[in-house]
Amino acid sequence: MKGETPYDLRLPLTPPIVHAWRMIARDHEAVFGRPPALTADAAVVIRYAGDEDGCPEWPEAFCFRFDTGGDDPVLHIVGRDELGVVYGMLHFSRWILGVDPFWFWAELPPVRRQVVSVPCVNYDSSKPRVRYRGWFVNDEVCLIGWKEAYPPGEEVWLPVFEALLRCGGNMVIPGTDLPRTGIHHKLAAEMGLWITHHHAEPLGAEMFLRAYPGKQASYQEHPELFERLWEEAIQRQKDEKIVWVLSFRGQGDKPFWENDPRFDTPAKRGELISRVVRKQYDMIARHVEKPICCMAMYGEIAELYKEGHICVPEGVIKVWADNGYGKMVSRRHGNLNLRIPALPAPEDGGANGVYYHVTFHDLQASNHLTMFPSSAELIAEELERAFSAGAGEYLLVNSGNLLQHLRPLDLVSELWMYGKADAGEQLCRFTERMYTSYQADIARLYLEYAERTIPYGPNPDDRAGEEFYHHPTRQIMGHWLRGKKVCNESLIWAAGGGSFSEQVRWFRDKAEQAASGWEELKQRCLRLLQVLPAAEAKRLRHQLLVQIELHRSGCLGLAAICKAYATFDAGNYPLSFVQASEAVWHYRESERALREAEERQWEHFYRADWLTNVANTLDQAETVRKFVRIQGDSPDMFLWYKEFLMPETEKHIYLENTHRNPLPDDELAKRMKDLLAE
Structure with missing residues (x-):
């Protein structure tokens, strides 16, 4: 393959395909020093799968097929669906053009070459271990302040979403409580990603008190106002790929009963949450055929569910959260640290998933500007344990500002693709990608980093x-x-x-x-x-x-x-x-x-x-x-x-x-x- 090697896009140029092609065109030019040509008689063909291709049949699958019947072999990058094509193009970028998934964030441009050898060996993609997998770009203040514009524009979000796609992710919460005038949601959808929501913003609806300042945020008193916000959110997103979050918490991401003392028993609280979630689900189902919905088993909701006070509609993915420090137990609230296991019970049927933090913010000992403070082995062990417990349908990772968290994000991408990972071997591969020499010394720095963090408590995840x-x-x-x-x-x-x-x-x-x-x-x-x-x-x-x-x-x-x-x-x-x-x-x-x-x-x-x-x-x-x-x-x-x-x-x-x-x-x-x- 050379700089003059032409491409042929034999498929409709939908926004996700256009974005992916722009990545490939940029990568090709970075490697060969010249932009790629598009022709009908090309050496690289990008298209959807046909029956004769034998492409894997699961969603987002892709394959490489070589046509060797002519004078020169032709590589066909074949996708089962739109995201399958995107992943096929990005697989080509990584393994043939040599572009690292974190090329932007690690300032790691591809090596310039005159010729790239492409073995004529067919390839089938592996089915990801996790169906819905992605990042919650939370605690994103560095991204907010990076450029002058607020909310952040395309130049901030493009490298975020591109890195996610290159890591095999397909889902994102693009920021927290950003103005709806921002491009973050629209751009993520244009790039083919599933959009999901913060558990404090169910259905992606506007916060009640922002829409109705001065009114009491009580569903008991103003059900029609809450439902109006939910309906607006459904209408706005019904034609997009949405993993709908069903939830009911108080304003400011806290239990609603803190501002409504009438709900003074677990039974009363669970009954209202169950009723609201059922209402949200029914509202979505009126407009979206077979909606994908999830419900965060976070904080007080997990406790109420385990006590039998919450009923989750059939088919809704229950999402369990770690404690912010990587352990699948309930998080610390102030001085209270019950560490209740936060995984589905063996008898708990239905689909389950995980919300996991490689970065966290809790006003105590969390990491925001620095890496995950415990060992990477803890991440691998906890997520593998979650998958074994049946929580493998969904994995949302709090990715923070990305720049500081590349190594753990890289590890998690292996886990969501393959279901398991050896943290030591992943570190060797990571440092070999980032550095041409002294890799063992640099890997040792990463290992000892976790050994140097302050152990402030008796548990292995109590690291500062x-x-x-x-x-x-x-x-x-x-x-x-x-x-x-x-x-x-x-x-x-x-x-x-x-x-x-x-x-x-x-x-x-x-x-x-x-x-x-x-x-x-x-x-x-x-x-x-x-x-x-x-x-x-x-x-x-x-x-x-x-x-x-x-x-x-x-x-x-x-x-x-x-x-x-x-x-x-x-x-x-x-x-x-x-x-x-x-x-x-x-x-x-x-x-x-x-x-x-x-x-x-x-x-x-x-x-x-x-x-x-x-x-x-x-x-x-x-x-x-x-x-x-x-x-x-x-x-x-x-x-x-x-x-x-x-x-x-x-x-x-x-x-x-x-x-x-x-x-x-x-x-x-x-x-x-x-x-x-x-």
Whole structure:
């Protein structure tokens, strides 16, 4: 195959086919340096399957068939249906043109070639283990802030949906609660993806309080208003490929009875949810023949279902969720962590599926800007266990912002295609795709990454993402500055219910124990950067070093704030000021890591970091040190300079009109640090 090799599209040019052809045309030009030609007498033919092809008969199947009867063999890329053609074209792109599924996100362009050898061997696609499989592009604040336009436009969403298709996915929730003027839903549908919905936005309908501000969001009081929103959503999407989500939660993604005390028993709550879900299903069935529907067994709904209070309509896929940390148990709510198994019981018939997090946001210890904090083996074990329990019809993966989560997303794509995966072998393949040398050293960094994360609890999935260094830290600083010394309720989930000082000590110990491991990992990564080719060094910086640095500097920042509090509580304000300043400096390192990663196509990618919110933590740390300085250096911010820095001879003869220029916090802290070293 060469640059002049022509193609023939022998099928209607529907939007999904047009999008897929644009990918192939771009890939062909990237490999051969020239755009492909379209002719009727071509070496590569793309078409739908005929009876003579023997193409697999399941939905989305494809095959390669070679016609060798002429002077030159002709490759036929044959699809059973529209998505089958798309997957066939993308299989051709990956295995013949050499384009990686994550080429955009990993900045991994295909190798330029003059000729590509194509073995004349017929090929049949394998049937995916999971029928409906895809990503929930949730916690997408980085994608929101990446470009100026809001809601994000095509340049943001195209590489997201393309990567999903290249990974064999066929379903997506394109963002959360974005304005309906955005292109995200329309573009995903145009690219051939099934659209599904957030469980807090059943049927993809508008939020009740957004449509009817000021009214009580009660189905008991306003059933006609809820049903009007559902009907509008059905009419808007009835001609698209939709996996309809049936659900009923309160506004803001919480149990509805928190705002309606009439529902004070599990039976009352389950009866209303069952009635609403049945109503939603019947409304869809009036407009859509054989609709595909699912229901999230999430949080309180799973508990009510297991207790027998919820009836799910026949044929609806029940979707079970992990706890946000990869374990198929109920998630932690504040300080309550029941860890109730979240998989269908053996006697639970019907179709079941999984909603799984490789990234999460919970205001406690989750990972948003960094990779899954536990081992990849945990992902493989839990999803294989879910499939064995019968939850293999549907797999929706919380993919976050993609950029930070490529390795686990790659692993999950193997699982949804084949039903099993060896995490170690997948890591070897992943690093070999990304790097031309030092693959074993880089694979070791990935393995040890999960070993370095803070184990904050007794369970194997109790491993901390980068939010551990920010949300608890801000809770500690707020509690401190409000003058409270009693137990901080918001920290009990990790540090227990002792005094505030004991809780702070727990966090300090955890952070200090982990910091040296992150420093060692960072230094090894930096040494690899010196020997890798420039493009691969940049890839390692973006994919791993920035995450290691967020953990390292986060550990040090958290430890420094905890030390500053203990020293402050002992009445040593000057040393507490220096320690609080050290926290500021460490959180600045976190900020700097994000800014340095925003080069070239990633300019402004971290601008909208509103979930972990490193800038917020830094701002509050600066407030803490100003507060501490006021305790001992007020009112003129000159006392500590005089006590610690002014020469003895000057202390007794200086004139105030020449010596009262107070030093900035940074300069004062740096000059005091060596004098007050512990």
